[in-house]
Amino acid sequence: MHFFQRIMKKVNSPEVQLLCQISVSGNEYEELLKYTRSKILNLYMQAIPVPDLLLSMALVQIAIHRYDEGNYWDCFLDEIGIDVSAVKRNYLGQIFMKTLRHFNLFIIEQEKGSRQAYVENIKAHAFVPNNYLFGYFDFLFSFYDRNLFRQIPENLEYDIFDMIDFMSDSLSSNSDNVRLEDFGNKPPKIYRLLKATKNVIAQCSPVVICNLISKHLIMIDEYYYDRKLPIKDDRFTSSFIAWCETQESEINIDPIVNRRRKAVGVFYNKPYFEINRSNGQAFLVVPSQKIREDEFSGSVFVEVEYDNKTIKRELDMYRAYGVLVSEQLKINVGNIFTSYRINIISCTTRPFKIPEREYRLFNEDFTELQKLKKGQCYIFTKKGASVKSDLRAVYVNSHHDLWDEYSYSDINEDSVIYINNRPISIAGEFSEEPLFDHVSNEYILYSGERQIQTAYKHPVISFKVAKKALAGTFIWCNNNRFCAKIENVSSIYEFDYDLENCGVSIALSSVLDNKDGLYQIWIDEPGKHRRLICQYVLITSLRCRPEKPRFIFCDKALVHIIGDYDITPLNCERVNDNVYSLDLTSGTEEAIFELLLEGVNYTLIVPLKVFKYGFSRQWKYRRENYLWFPEIENDLFVFMPGATRAFVYLGNEEECIEGEKQSNGEFRFDITDFVNKIRQSSSAFANINLKYFDNKWRYLPIFRVLKRLWLHKFEMVYLNNMVRIISEYEGKAKLKVRISDIATKEIVTEKYLDNGSTDFPELDYNKLYSLEKIQVIPDPFGFSDQSTSLGVIYKIGTIDFSDLTNCKMVIKSIACNGVMLNLDHIYTVYNLTKISDFTYIGKLTFKPKLAINSSKKIRESDVFEKVRFEIMFEEGDVNILSLHALEDGDWTEIWYDVKTNKLISAFDDLLYSSKNYERFIPLYEDITDYNVEFRRVK
Numbered sequence: 001m002h003f004f005q006r007i008m009k010k011v012n013s014p015e016v017q018l019l020c021q022i023s024v025s026g027n028e029y030e031e032l033l034k035y036t037r038s039k040i041l042n043l044y045m046q047a048i049p050v051p052d053l054l055l056s057m058a059l060v061q062i063a064i065h066r067y068d069e070g071n072y073w074d075c076f077l078d079e080i081g082i083d084v085s086a087v088k089r090n091y092l093g094q095i096f097m098k099t100l101r102h103f104n105l106f107i108i109e110q111e112k113g114s115r116q117a118y119v120e121n122i123k124a125h126a127f128v129p130n131n132y133l134f135g136y137f138d139f140l141f142s143f144y145d146r147n148l149f150r151q152i153p154e155n156l157e158y159d160i161f162d163m164i165d166f167m168s169d170s171l172s173s174n175s176d177n178v179r180l181e182d183f184g185n186k187p188p189k190i191y192r193l194l195k196a197t198k199n200v201i202a203q204c205s206p207v208v209i210c211n212l213i214s215k216h217l218i219m220i221d222e223y224y225y226d227r228k229l230p231i232k233d234d235r236f237t238s239s240f241i242a243w244c245e246t247q248e249s250e251i252n253i254d255p256i257v258n259r260r261r262k263a264v265g266v267f268y269n270k271p272y273f274e275i276n277r278s279n280g281q282a283f284l285v286v287p288s289q290k291i292r293e294d295e296f297s298g299s300v301f302v303e304v305e306y307d308n309k310t311i312k313r314e315l316d317m318y319r320a321y322g323v324l325v326s327e328q329l330k331i332n333v334g335n336i337f338t339s340y341r342i343n344i345i346s347c348t349t350r351p352f353k354i355p356e357r358e359y360r361l362f363n364e365d366f367t368e369l370q371k372l373k374k375g376q377c378y379i380f381t382k383k384g385a386s387v388k389s390d391l392r393a394v395y396v397n398s399h400h401d402l403w404d405e406y407s408y409s410d411i412n413e414d415s416v417i418y419i420n421n422r423p424i425s426i427a428g429e430f431s432e433e434p435l436f437d438h439v440s441n442e443y444i445l446y447s448g449e450r451q452i453q454t455a456y457k458h459p460v461i462s463f464k465v466a467k468k469a470l471a472g473t474f475i476w477c478n479n480n481r482f483c484a485k486i487e488n489v490s491s492i493y494e495f496d497y498d499l500e501n502c503g504v505s506i507a508l509s510s511v512l513d514n515k516d517g518l519y520q521i522w523i524d525e526p527g528k529h530r531r532l533i534c535q536y537v538l539i540t541s542l543r544c545r546p547e548k549p550r551f552i553f554c555d556k557a558l559v560h561i562i563g564d565y566d567i568t569p570l571n572c573e574r575v576n577d578n579v580y581s582l583d584l585t586s587g588t589e590e591a592i593f594e595l596l597l598e599g600v601n602y603t604l605i606v607p608l609k610v611f612k613y614g615f616s617r618q619w620k621y622r623r624e625n626y627l628w629f630p631e632i633e634n635d636l637f638v639f640m641p642g643a644t645r646a647f648v649y650l651g652n653e654e655e656c657i658e659g660e661k662q663s664n665g666e667f668r669f670d671i672t673d674f675v676n677k678i679r680q681s682s683s684a685f686a687n688i689n690l691k692y693f694d695n696k697w698r699y700l701p702i703f704r705v706l707k708r709l710w711l712h713k714f715e716m717v718y719l720n721n722m723v724r725i726i727s728e729y730e731g732k733a734k735l736k737v738r739i740s741d742i743a744t745k746e747i748v749t750e751k752y753l754d755n756g757s758t759d760f761p762e763l764d765y766n767k768l769y770s771l772e773k774i775q776v777i778p779d780p781f782g783f784s785d786q787s788t789s790l791g792v793i794y795k796i797g798t799i800d801f802s803d804l805t806n807c808k809m810v811i812k813s814i815a816c817n818g819v820m821l822n823l824d825h826i827y828t829v830y831n832l833t834k835i836s837d838f839t840y841i842g843k844l845t846f847k848p849k850l851a852i853n854s855s856k857k858i859r860e861s862d863v864f865e866k867v868r869f870e871i872m873f874e875e876g877d878v879n880i881l882s883l884h885a886l887e888d889g890d891w892t893e894i895w896y897d898v899k900t901n902k903l904i905s906a907f908d909d910l911l912y913s914s915k916n917y918e919r920f921i922p923l924y925e926d927i928t929d930y931n932v933e934f935r936r937v938k
Contacts, residue, residue, distance in 0.1 A: 003028050003031065004053075004054065007022050007053060007054075007057060008053065010022045011053060011103050011105070012103070012576075013576075013577065014560070014576040014577050014578055014579040015207075015208070015211065016105075017105055017106045017204055017205055017208045018105070018106055018124070018125050018127055018200065018204070018208070018212075019056060019057055019060040019105065019125040019126075020060060020064060020125055020126050020127045021212075022057070023234060024057065024061055029061055029065070032054060032057055032058035032061055033058060033062075033079065033080065035054050035055070035058065036054075036055055036058040036059075036080060037080055037081070037082055039052070039055055040080070040082065040084055040088065040092075041082070043088060043091065045087070045088065045091055049091065049094040049095045049097075049098045050095070050098060051095070051098045051099040051101075051102040051103070052095050052098075052099060053099055053103070055092065055095060055096070055099075056095070056096045056099040056100070056125075059076070059092065059096055059122045060122055060125045060126050061126075062075060062076050062079050062080075063075075063122050063123050063125075063126035063129055064126045064129050064130060064235070065079070065129075065130060066078070066079050066129075067123060067126065067129040067131065068129070068131045069176060070924065071924040071925070071926055071927075072119045072122065072123065072926045073089055073119070073925065073926050076089075085838075085870075086870045086881045086882045086925060087838045087839075087870055087872055087881065089881075090118070090872045090874075090879070090881050091872070092118075093118025093119070093122075094118070094874060096118055096121065096122060097118060097121065100121065100125075105125070106124065106125070106200065106203075106204050106205075106208075107121060108120055108121055108124055108196075108199045108203060109203055117818065117929070118926075119926040119927065120195070120196050120199065120818070120927075121196075123194060123196035123197075124196040124197070124199050124200050126196070127197060127200055127212065128193075128194065128197050128236075129194065130235060130239070132176075132192060132193065132194050132197070133235070133236070133239035133240075133243070134192075134239070134242075134243055134246075135191050135192030135193055136193060136197070137216070137220075137239070137240060137243045137247075138191045138192075138243075138247075139178055139191035139193050140213065140216055140217060140220060141220055141247070141251060142180065142189060142191065142320075143163060143217075143320075143321055144217055144220050144221065144224075146180075146318075146320035146321065146325060147159060147162060147163070147290075147320050147321045147323070147325070148217070149287070149288055150221075150224060152214075152217055152218065152221050156210055156214050156217070157206060157210055157545070157549070160206060160209055160210050160213065161206065161549050162321055162322050162323060163201060163209075163213075163321050163322070164201060164202055164206065164209065165322045166321040166322030167198050167201040167202040168202040168203075169322065170198055170202075171195070171198055171199065171202055171818075175195070176192060176193065176194050176195050177190050177191065177192055177193065178190070178191045178193045178198065179191075180318075180319060180320060180321070181319040195817060195818075205547055206545075206547070206548065206549065207545045207547060207560050210545075215236075216236060216240070219237070219240050220240075220251075223240075223244055223251075224251060229241050229244065269287050269288070269289050269290070270287075270352055271284055271285060271286045271287065271340070271342050271352055271354065272284075272285055272287075272367070272368040273285065273333075273336050273360055273362075273368040274330070274366060274367050274368065275336075275362060275366035275380070276366070277366055280402065281332060282332070282333050282334065282335075282336045282402070283330040283331060283332055283333065284304060284330070284331045284333045284340065284342075285328065285329070285330050285331075285367075286302050286315075286326075286328065286329040286330075286331070286342065286344075287328055288325050288326055288327065288328055289315070289325070289326045289344055289350070290323045290324070290325055291317070291323065291324040291325070291326065291344075291346060292323060292324070292696035295346055295347050295348045295696070296317075296324055296346050296347060297346045297347045299314055299317075299346065300314070300315040300317060300324075300326055300344065300345065300346045301313065301314050301315065301344075301345045301346070302314075302315060302329060302331075302342065302343070302344060302345075303342070303343045303345055304331060304333075304340060304341070304342050305340070305341040305342075306333065306335065306338050306339065306340045306341070307334075307335055307338050311331055313329060313331065315327065315329055315344075334402070335402075336360050336380065336402075336403070337356060337357060337358060337359075337360070337382050337403075338356055339353070339354060339355055339356040340352075340353070340354040341353055342354070358381060358382050358385050358419060358420055358422075359379055359380065359381040359382070359385065359387075359419045360379075360380045361377060361378070361379055361380075361424075362377070362378040362379075362380065363376070363377065363378070364376045364377075364378075366378065370428075371424070371425075371426060371427070371428040371429075372411055372415070372417070372424060372425060372426045373411065373426060374411055374412055374413075374426065375409070375410070375411060376407075376408070376409050376411075377407075377408050377411050378405060378406065378407050378408075379405070379406040379408070379417065379419070380403040380404070380405055380406075381403060381404050381406070381419060382403065382404075383401060383402075383403065383404055384404070385404065385419060385420055386418070386419070386420050386421065387404070387406055387417065387418070387419055388417070388418045389408075389415070389416065389417040389418065390416075391408050391410065391411065391415055391417065392408075392409075392410070393406045393407060393408050394406070394407040394409075395407075411426065412426075412488070413425075413426060413488060413489060413491070413507070413510070414487070414488050414489065414490065414491055414492075415491070416491050416492065416493055418493075418494065418496075421495065421496040421497065423491075423493035423494070423495075423503060425491040425493075425505060426491075427460045427462070427491060427505045427507065430462055430493050430503045430505065431462055432462050432463055432464065433462070434459045434460065434461045434462070434521075434533060434534040435459055435460040435461075435462075436453065436455050436459045436536070437457065437459070437460075438455055438456040438457040439453070439454060439455050439456070440454055440455075440456065440539070440542075440543075440544075442543065442544040442545070442606065443542075443544045443604055443605060443606045443607075444604075444605045444607070445537055445539075445595070445602050445603070445604055445605075446602060446603040446604075446605065447518075447537075447600075447602055447603075452518075452535070452536065452537055452602070453534070453535070453536040453537070454536060454537050454538075454539055455536050455537075455538055455539075456538075456539070456540055457509055457514070457538075457540070458507070458508035458509040458512050458514075458519070458538065459508060459534065459536070460505060460506065460507045460508070461475075461505070461506055461508060461521060461533050461534065462503060462504065462505040462506075463503070463504055463523055463533060464498075464501045464502070464503055464504075465484065465501065465502065465504055465523070465525050466500060466501055466525065467500060467501065467502050468500075469525050469526045469527065470484060470485050470492075470502060470504070471483075471485060472525075472526040473485070473504075473523065473524065473525045473526065474523075474524045475506070475511075475521065475522070475523060475524075476520075476521070476522040476523075476524055476530065477508075477512060477519060477520070477521055477522075478518075478519065478520055481524070482511055484504055484506070484523070485504070486506070486511065489506060489507070489510045489511060490504055490505070490506050491504070491505040491506075492504055493505070508521070514538070514540055515538070516537075516538050516539055516540055516541075516597055516598065517537065517538060517597055517598035517600075518535065518536075518537050518597075518598065518600060519535060519536055519537070519538055520532065520535040521533040521534050521535065537597065537602070539563075539565075539597070541562070541563040541564070541565075542561070542562070542563040542565055543560075543561075543562040543563060544559060544560070544561055544562075544604075544606045545559070545560040545562060546558070546559050546560075546606065546608055546609075547559065547560065549609065550609040550610075550611060550641060550642075551584065551608060551609065551610045551611065551621075552611040552700065553611070553621070553622050553623040554584065554610075554621060554622065555583065555584050555585050555621040555622045556581050556582065556583055556584060557581070557582045557584055557591070557608050557610065558575070558579055558580070558581055558582075559572070559579070559580045559581075559582065559591045559606055559608075560578060560579055561578050561579075561580065561593070562578060565595060565596075565597070566595070566596040566597070567593045567594070567595055567596075567604065568593060568594040568596075569591070569592075569593055570592040570593060570594055570603075571586070571588055571591065571592045572591050572592075572593075580593075582608070584608075584610055584612075584621045585621055589607070589608050589609075589610040590605050590606060590607045590608055591605070591606040591608065592604070592605050592606075593605075593606075609641035609642065610639075610641065611638075611639065611640050611641070612638075612639045613636070613637065613638045613639070613702055614636075614637055615632075615633035615635060615636060615637070616633065616635060616637070617637050619637075619639070623701075623702070623703075625704070625730055626685070626703075626704045626705070626706045626710070626730050626731070627703045627704065627705045627706065628705075628706055628731060628732040629678065629679070629705055629706060629707045630732075632671075632675055632678070632703075632705060634670060634671060634672045634675060635668060635669070635670060635671075636648065636668070636669040636671050636688075637662075637666065637667070637668055637669075638659065638666070638667050638669065638690060638692075638702075639665055639666045639667075640665050640667070640690075640692050640694075641665045642665060642694040643665055643667070643692040643693060643694050644693055644694065645658070645659075645692065645693045646658070646659040646667045646669075646690060646691070646692040646693070647659065647690070647691040647692070648669050648671060648674070648688055648689065648690055648691070648702070649688075649689055649691065650674055650677065650678075650686055650687065650688060650689075651686075651687070653689075653691065656691065657669050657670065657671060657673070657674070671688070674686075674688065678705055678707065681707075683707070684706065684707055684708050684710060685704055685705060685706050685707060685710060686704075686705045686707075687701055687703065687704055687705070688701075688702050688703040688705060689701050689702060690702050706730060706731050708731060708733070708775055708788065708790070709729050709730070709731035709733050709735055709775045709790065710729060710730045710731060711727065711728070711729045711735075711773070711790075712728040712729065712730070713726060713727060713728040714726070714727050714728075714773070715727075715799060716760075716763075716771075716796055716797065716798050716799065717798060717799050717800070717801065718765055718798045718799065718800040719757075722759055722760075722761060723759075723760045723761070723763040723764075723765055723798050724757050724758060724759055724760065725737065725753060725757070725758050725760060726756070726757055727753045727754075727755065727756070727758070728755065728756070729755060731775075733775050733776060733777045734752050734775070734776040734777075734778065735752065735753045735755075735773065735774070735775065735776075735790075736750065736751065736752050736753070736773075736774040736775075736776050736787075737750070737751060737753060737771055737772065737773060737774070738750045738771070738772040738774060739751075739760075739763065739769050739770070739771050739772075740769060740770045740771075740772075741767070741769060742767075742768045742769055742770050742794075742795060745770075748762065748763065748769065749762050749763070752776075763798070765798050765800075767797070768795055768796065768797045768936060769795075769796055769797070770792060770793065770794050770795065770796070771792065771793045771796050772789060772791070772792045772793075773789070773790040773791055773792075773793075774787055774788070774789055774790065775787065775788045775789075775790055776788075795936070796936070797936030798936070799934050799936065801871075801873065801878055801934075802837075803834060804832050804834070804840060804871075804934055805832050805833065805834055805840075806936060806937065806938050807832060807934040807935060807936055807937060808828055808829060808830050808832070808842075808934070808935055808937050809828065809829040809832065809842070809869070809932050809933075809934055810826065810827075810828050810932060810933045810934075810935060811823075811826075811827040811828070811829075811930055811931070811932050812931045812932060812933055813930075813931040814896070814923070814928065814929070814930055814931070815928070815929040815931075816896065816921055816923060816927055816928050816929075817927045821896055821901070821921075822901045823849075823901060824848065824849060824901045824902070825846040825847060825848055825849060825901075825902065826846060826847055826848075826849055827844060827845070827846045827863065827903065828844070828845050828846070828860065829842040829843065829844050829845075829867060829869070830842055830843050830845060830937075831843050835868070838870050838871050838872065839868060839869070839870050839871075840868070840869055840871070841866055841867070841868050842866075842867060842869075843862065843864070843865055843866065843867070844862070844863045844864045844867045844885070844903075845860040845861060845862050845863060846860065846861055846863055846902075846903075847859075847860045847861065863903060864885040864886070864894075864905070865886070866885070866886040867883060867884065867885050867886070867894075868882075868883075868884050868885075868886070868891055869881075869882065869883045869884075870882050878932075878934070879930075880930035880932050881925060882925035883923070883925075883928075883930060885905060885906070887905060887906060887907050888907070892905075892906040892907075893906055893922045893923055893924060893925075894906070894923050895908070895911065895920050895921065895922050895923065896920070896921045896923060897910065897919060897920060898918070898919050898920070898921065899916075899919050903923075904920075906922075
């Protein structure tokens, strides 16, 4: 009971989207298995599936503990230890899906009309099964190495979005592998990562992905730099420790090497200097650059200009997680003090400028620093420059006259060094502007009508004060004060050009508590009025995370507010703890809250990036299933935040229309030509697509324009002692059927169909009919309706799914692991014999698809004399759960030959003689979907 209460509490918390996020101990796992055995033995199959959290947890935990490549249900049966039919397994899958929907958990997006991939969702909720953890850490270290450049940024979300885009593209490959392409001098890399894991990364909430992955990236980061291993507390940390023991060559750990983190400025892609002190050489280092595909012309060059010289070099490139990345480039230069202009050139030009300076700062590895740091620092100055400090320095007068060198070994918070009378410290060069290093770009804060500065940490303040008044000068922080001159905290600067005043810099985090609230910082100098230095609101733990980086085809937006704060939504509603929903159709695209902080009310605004579209600026947010052709207009408007160019096109991307930019992100398209083409086309529908550029070219389907009714489903069935036609169609017209007796040709009935089920008591269950489908567009004035024939079915009879022995089963398509197989033949199962309520046996035959419309009769060829298939009813649909062939007395899986595009026997000699193992795919029941149609034959 305690275990159930714990997981129930967890599953209802907003941060849980995957069942694997709920930990399970060894004893609890055994209890789950025991519960599952009891559930299966007492399973009442005819009942409507209801949610079952314990059973769903068991299905996921079995995937975590036991799943390896192949068939999930084999692992399940081995672990449970009892026999479970395919029909019951499918029913368990339905219970699992009901549970996910009931608790609003992650579900893999499926193509419309496809069967629910129960097993893929079970594996997705395992995220990474234990047997795949080594491949997961290989993959994650590669991302850390190649895309993050072995530095974790403060806002990891932006890089995670790159991974999400990359993983979406990677899903097109039907394999449990992630492949990084080879490019330049980087060899290709392949990592073993379960396809369901890829689905989670591509489709789950970015907030959840960041929470999952960031913890593991931090483990890698701490081990890489500090050789710090996590304490064993879950399966990820245990496997990470084991992974580290086997991967030292991959991560290149050497106990002798003292790894140091790069300076903050170096992590970003700005060029910097590096000194080879042994031979007195200076290098300009161009760090790895991320180049988007659309910015890439086939090559990337670096052009460096300095001292009337120009150097041009080509960069070596490789591909990593959706972007192109360049190798680091070092260029030997002679003058490190002059100004440099660096351009990264491909389709676009990315400029950098290094300003002229009288000095450069370096760390103990002689890599350039942007400001002094504690401990060891080197200062290289122009020859003859004045360098003064109270610190003890080692001075080197370089013999080649390029620079003077100073070495300081004990720099601390109050250290000040004067270079040509310009004071510098660990806070940087002296400036009277407060330095806010930690500010939020996620939200805006208002006090009344005025926007106010926010920060995660206190700033560094700097000011000038009269030397004689320094001892009596105080800093006021709200109603508290402290001396401006504090030993080991305040940095005091002398000015040769201003002998009466001195400069003071104070890192407020050294003297103020890290307590949230409004801070007003004043300087109280004797003999002068108090003056305000700055005011800001310190909010240490508040984070605002939109559910998506850009809300496309959404009429609602979810915003996660992280941190323990008193927040009241003003234009949105709380849907869960710390999760808020904003109705985008209300006309606002920012979530607004009231924040109560230390007794003061503020307005907190979280801006959102929202896509919208429509005619005549009648904005729509959600994409409709279709656009009925008469409703299309010539002027289309699209708003895509951040886009700089946009095009729309029909089928051919080369024949596109460029949008006229109206404002930032808004475009107008004159689609008159498209309207005319659609009107003249004989096709039932047309697709209007959007192509836009922000930091790369992206593609988005907008409309599916329907010219006539589009039928998704059409069946004549026998249900509850009544002949019924089940139809599902799209379009703003009526659907009528004209049914005739196939023997007498006489019309039996003519009737309009409901979008769903329509009763036909006048039809005989045993007879065969011909049926014409007719589209009717009513005349609004009532004079004459417009009727169009949509085709004739020359032989149709009632299908009774409780007994299919008078039918044949046509296999229309087969998908394996979500990828459609390329079938050159039509496969049909004849002579159906009922074995049980859900099981049939028949003969499988095939004939070429080319013969469908041929007048020449082609005899069908036998594939298997006996096949067995199991069916399952789900929400009015009949699904094929499994298809096996009888071989040597055993029911075995059927295989697919990629080379011949044919179904073959598991005992085919090719399987044993061919050395191309990837040519053959076993159609395991848990990874194979059959799209079938039953037709009356007698």
